Amino acid sequence: MSEEKNGKNVWVTTHGEQWAVKVEGAERARKVFDRKEDALAFGKQLAQKNKGELISQKKNGQINLKNSYGNDSPKDKG
Template sequence: MAKQHVIPNNGIWQVKRENSTKATKNFDTQKDAIAFGRNIAINQQSELVIHGRNGQIRNSNSYGNDPCPPKDTKF
């Protein structure tokens, strides 16, 4: 599945599917955009990529079949 990106655009925040020219939805706050994008990523078992105000990737979370899952350190 395609990644979902939370990106800034002229004072608003957008959730955009990877390689899409149109935003899925626009938001006034990054927090609201992240919550919406997270729900899409969970439903599609894909990755959510969060960009900062400067457009650079700030964080990402995988909600699906992660090709490189972290090893469990609990015993």
């Protein structure tokens, strides 16, 4: 059984000197990457699959990216 459910947020955050992709509510990271670009690509795939939001943080923890995949209101443009 998969631990993700539709609408779960996917986070890209630091993991020591690496970048981790974690699904909201999960205890552990799904995958850890050396490059943030690789973590973002994997996180985007998970967010699209789960119809959730991809949220990325800088090394200092500040959020610098939010992209929604499937939960936008029909009234929203873009």
